[in-house]
Amino acid sequence: MKLTILGGGGFRVPLVYGALLGDHAEGRVTRVVLHDLDADRLSAVTRVLAEQAAGVSDAPEVSATTDLDEALTGADFVFSAIRVGGLEGRANDERVALAEGVLGQETVGAGGIAYGLRTVPVAENIARRVARVAPDAWVINFTNPAGLVTEAMSRHLGDRVIGICDSPVGLGRRIARVLGANPGEAWIDYVGLNHLGWVRGLRINGRDELPRLLADPDLLGSFEEGKLFGTDWLQSLGAIPNEYLHYYYFNREAVRAYSQAEKTRGAFLRDQQAGFYDEMKRPDAAALTAWDRTRAEREATYMAEARETAGAGERDADDLSGGYEKVALALMRAIARDERTTLILNVRNRRTLSVLDAEAVIEVPCLVDANGAHPVTVDPLPDHASGLVCSVKAVEREVLAAAESGSRATAVKAFALHPLVDSVNVARRLVDGYTAVHPGLAYLK
Structure with a gap:
């Protein structure tokens, strides 16, 4: 089975390859093709992978190319982890936003919008190429902003593109660990958008153990989110937010x-x-x-x-191991081998959340099998969460519209509508600032 990694010169690629090295079952990935626009970065990562594979007799074969069609041809799975504009672009996203007194984080607020505006056109071009060159491939998207980019690609690939993120996995793992449960045996009731979701329950043997956690301040304050948000706020919410909601609440x-x-x-x-x-x-x-x-x-x-x-202090050692590569491997296994499993993924809404339309990409538990990922029916979100989800989804839709039309006015609207941008004039200056530093936004007129 062939896996193509777009953004193959990226720093986190060895995590994916390391997960593949541990898979020795029939139907596993036997060939990995790295694609990147930067040949030097490809060379560096290829060297790391070669050292990882030393002594592993059945290690997947690795090759590298800067030709996209060559990388995609014959692929069974395509893993997208590109970064349009590189880390210099991310640094500029942060700098321009902070100069206006607003958040520049890469997936939240002004920084996420800027990143989306320059990434969506590239991601859509990749999706069109996949549809033409490798129509039977499944695309696993980790490119940020993951929910927005997955939705853009789904317009060309339908349900054959699935977004992944390690944040919900890490959150569920931490909650289960604090409750003394095996994360692999727990059902995590998680609902929202990428980097904008809440754990509302954690069921073990059919029993929801989250109320027990919320009722115990010492237990609640013993892990990352309890330290990050404070026990009083979590008890008020009656849920455990994704860590990225810290940027909204604080x-x-x-x-x-x-x-x-x-x-x-x-x-x-x-x-x-x-x-x-x-x-x-x-x-x-x-x-x-x-x-x-x-x-x-x-x-x-x-x-x-x-x-x-x-005042949360240092991260716990158990939280330093990442996790998105494990999600990617579990997703590929489930589809390729029909090993049915449940994963929290970014997929089209269908009828899952009534406040959003069927095409909106959301982040929820999904049943995965050979036919792809199927979102599980969930209870409605409370009003405060629904309002935030709808607001941010509206912003994502304006980003998609701006990318399609090239309209500067629509880009301004995307910034101005975001809950963390507090003025239309700030939105206008943000668009001016970002177009000045990002050549990839020259299409906005």
Whole structure:
């Protein structure tokens, strides 16, 4: 089975390959093709993968190419993890937003809109190429903003594109662990959009154990989200929010922390990863060792500003292992082998959430089999959550409309309608600022 990884020179690709190395069952991935526009980055990642595979007799064969059609031809699965504009683009997203006093995080608020505006046209072009060159392939999208990009691609690929994210998986794992349960045996009632969802229940043997957690302040305050949001707020909500909702519930504090930071997250990663790729230009560099060292630092500093604002302290060691690669592997296994499973995924709504139309991509538990991912029926969201979901989905739709029409006015509307942008004039200045630093937004007229 052939897996094509778009963004194959990306830093997190070895996580995916590492998961593949542990799969020895029949019907597994035997060939991995890395595609990237940057040949030097491809070379660096290929070296890391070669060291990972050392001593593994049935390791999937790895090749690399800068030709998209060559990479896609014959693919059974396509994993999309591109970053349009690179980490320099992410750093600019943050900088322009903060200059206007609003959040520039890459998937939330102004930064997420800017990232979406330059990513959607590229993602749609990829989707059209997949439909033409590899029509039977399943596309697994991790490109951010994941829900928005998955919806854009679904307009060309239908249900054959499925978005994944490790945030709900990590959240469910932490809650189960605190409750003394096996995460693999728990049913997680999670509903929302990507980076905008809530755990409303966690059932073990048919019994919802979340009320027990919410009723115990000591237990509730013992893990990441309890520290991040505070036990009183979680008890008021009656649910456990995705960590990215910290940017909505504590927006002023988040903007202040980002503004006061020595470097924004994007600038930190840009400089950190530049060091890794520069090191890989040395023929004698120990590729896997350098990558492991860089990854550990990356994971340990994840959402550092938010945790500092909340006084949450350092991340727990158990939360430093990522997880999206495990979701990707489980998804591929379920489809390729008809190994039916349940995963939290980004898929078209159909009739799952009544407040959204059938084509809206949402993030919910799905039953997965050889025919793809099927969203599970869920209870309605409370009004406060429905309002936020509908508001952000409306913004995503304006981003899609701006990408399709090239309308600057529609792009301004997308920024102005976002809950974390507090003025139409700010929205106009944001569009001016982003078009000045991003060549990929030159299409907005």
